[in-house]
Amino acid sequence: xxxxxxxxxxxxxxxxxxxxxxxxxxxxxxxxxxxxxxxxxxxxxxxxxxxxxxxxxxxxxxxxxxxxxxxxxxxxxxxxxxxxxxxxxxxxxxxxxxx
Numbered sequence: 143x144x145x146x147x148x149x150x151x152x153x154x155x156x157x158x159x160x161x162x163x164x165x166x167x168x169x170x171x172x173x174x175x176x177x178x179x180x181x182x183x184x185x186x187x188x189x190x191x192x193x194x195x196x197x198x199x200x201x202x203x204x205x206x207x208x209x210x211x212x213x214x215x216x217x218x219x220x221x222x223x224x225x226x227x228x229x230x231x232x233x234x235x236x237x238x239x240x241x
Contacts, residue, residue, distance in 0.1 A: 143176070143177065143178055144176075144177045144178070145177070145178040145180055146177050146178065146179050146180065146209045146210065147180045147182050147206070147207070147208045147209050147210070148167055148179060148180065148181055148182060148208070148209065148210045148211075148212060149182045149184070149203070149208040149210070149211045149212065150163050150164065150181060150182065150183050150184070150212045150214070151184045151211070151212070151213050151214070152213065152214035152215065153215070153216075155216050155217050156214045156215070156216045159214050159216075160183070160214055163181075163212060163214060164181050164183065167179050167181045168181075182206075182208060184199070187199070187202050188202075189202070
């Protein structure tokens with residue numbers, strides 16, 4: 143049986159919508175028996191503490207690729223990246239800010 147891995151990412155301001163997305167995947171799974179739908183929630187991934195959030199996601203998704211990515215956004219976009227992530231001209235990247 144084929145497995146379809148569905149990665150769901152969202153910042154904390156849409157946690158209710160993220161839970162709803164998981165419920166939708168569970169509901170679809172009951173309707174379609176020819177494929178296994180696997181919700182991959184970013185908060186369920188075992189992220190190492192020695193790398194940035196993005197570096198950790200890249201490594202994990204390289205080990206187990208995803209088939210579909212769903213991003214749920216509202217008033218925030220991501221988390222602060224920290225000093226390790228900079229633009230080519232060495233300025234810092236801003237993330238985690240309110241939109």
